[in-house]
Structure formats: structure tokens, C-alpha cells
Amino acid sequence: MAGTSQTAPEDRGGDMSQDDRPDPATEAFLAHRNLLFTVAYEMLGSAADAEDVLQETWLRWVGVDLDTVREQRAYLVRITTRQALIRLRTLGRRKESYVGPWLPEPLLTAPDVAEDVELADSVSMAMLLVLETLTPTERAVFVLREVFGLAYDEIAEAVDKSPAAVRQIAHRARAHVAARRPRGVVSPAETRDALEAFQRAVETGDLQRLLDILAPDVVLLGDGGGVVQAALEPIVGAGSVAHVLGRIAAAASLQPAQVNGYPALIVRLDGEIDTVVAVRIDDGLITGLYAVRNPEKLSHMERETALRR
Structure with missing residues (x-):
């Protein structure tokens, strides 16, 4: 991982080549950064922890041989999901000693988030609290499938399960969420x-x-x-x-x-x-x-x- 930095590119302006363009790894990371943050935040309900997950994703991404990567978006999502799962289990232990009710970290969001009805619903406080009742793997599968539309085989690679197991987990998670989410779509x-x-x-x-x-x-x-x-x-x-x-x-x-x-x-x-x-x-x-x-x-x-x- 020669030449890697300990700081994610948005914090330091990226690794610039001589023509002032980001190197390919930085360019790909920056292109998908907001997506990766959203994946991590929906899994964790914490912006601070999501930022830490992005830092870990970056450190792993810059060590990857890009010539071996068939689909950069899917690969980055996979790294982010794995890091978020690790953090989610740690966060679960932290919540056990939290004083009083634990609520997700609120985000001031732009109007375009509200325009994407499915995205807005998935990051609403009510939905994030429903997602808290899922197991870490169920939450990852639900978010990747229902919100981001990933294929079962892509999700399987991210959560280290077989595609058949992921289908079962997705079905179980959907039923669990449907029983607990608000009764009707609220605009x-x-x-x-x-x-x-x-x-x-x-x-x-x-x-x-x-x-x-x-x-x-x-x-x-x-x-x-x-x-x-x-x-x-x-x-x-x-x-x-x-x-x-x-x-x-x-x-x-x-x-x-x-x-x-x-x-x-x-x-x-x-x-x-x-x-x-x-x-x-x-x-x-x-x-x-x-x-x-x-x-x-x-x-x-x-x-x-x-x-x-």
C-alpha cells in the first residue's frame, strides 16, 4: 500500500497527480462517497460512526489493485458494508450502557433527499428505529436490497453468506420491517x-x-x-x-x-x-x-x- 495516506481524500483534497487530477482510486472513491456514507449511516444510525467506516473503507480501497476490480461501485459498497457490520456490533455493545433511550443521529438534509421518496423513507427517524430491531446481518441485507437495489449475489459477497441464505434473510427482514413501520406512506x-x-x-x-x-x-x-x-x-x-x-x-x-x-x-x-x-x-x-x-x-x-x- 505504498503511497497511501491515513486521511480520507475529502479531508486532504485527494492524491493529486502531476496534472492535478485525482489518481484513479481517489477519483472512484470520491465519485461514490455520498452513496457509501448513506449505506453506512443507514446501517449504523450514526453519522460519526459512518464517517469512521468511510475512513476504514478508504484505507482498504487504496490497497486494492484496480485492474482486478470488475465493478468499482459494488466493490466499494462491499468494503463499506463489511466495515459497517464490524462497527454495528461494537455499537450494539455501546448502546447497552447508554443512558436513557438511544436515538439515531439527526442529519440536516437537502431538499433533493425528500424528492427521492424511497430514500427519504429509509433514512427517516421512524424507519431507522425500526431497523434497530433487526440483527446486524438482517439490517445489512435489508438496506442493500430494499434501499439500494443490489442483486442477491452482490449482497452475499458483502455479508459472507450464500445467495440462497441472503434471499431468506431478506424475506425475514422485509416481514419484520413491514410489521413495525408506519401503517401508511406519509408524504x-x-x-x-x-x-x-x-x-x-x-x-x-x-x-x-x-x-x-x-x-x-x-x-x-x-x-x-x-x-x-x-x-x-x-x-x-x-x-x-x-x-x-x-x-x-x-x-x-x-x-x-x-x-x-x-x-x-x-x-x-x-x-x-x-x-x-x-x-x-x-x-x-x-x-x-x-x-x-x-x-x-x-x-x-x-x-x-x-x-x-
């Missing part, structure tokens, strides 16, 4: 309408309006990670959730934003991001509220993250 417009009504109710302190938009069995999950204050257990029921939300209205300002492909709210205190609130909607009502407060998870809310399929 960004529906989410935006619900959030606007929710925002008005919180800002005006209109309890009845708030209760009208919350499902009776709504669940509020707060992720403070033991770093900032957040409920250590889920808060269940419209009345209890409305009571908690009513307390934030006086001191905070609410700002609409595009988060993980869907409309969400940024809660600011003294101009600083304090909380990111995403929602799950079923049958026109908010059934899930996901409030990420852990400051270690808010670093990707200052600039848009590019996601690609």
Missing part, C-alpha cells in the same frame, strides 16, 4: 402540515390543539445520552406528552428544518441548537416524537449532509 407535505399544527400549539400553549394532533397513545423518546437532561424512559400518552411539551414553549424558539429527508423542528435556546424533534405519523396523527438532545449527536445539524442511492 413530506403531510408531515409538514402536522408539524406546523404542532408548532403553533406548542408556541401558543393551546393544550387542546396539541391534544388534537397527538395520537392518544403517542410516545415521546428523549435522547440526552446522560450528557443533558432528558427522560430516561419513554413518555406515553397524549396528556403526559402535552404536559412535557408545554414546558419548553416559554424559553425556546422552534425552527422548521429538513431532517433525515422529512420536515422536523429545531429547538433553539439562546440561539443555540438544543434539541432536534422528528415525528412519526400514522393516520394523520403524531404517534411518535423523537427528541435528540445529546449535544454529541447534533454536529451534523449545522450544514446539509448529502445522501445518495
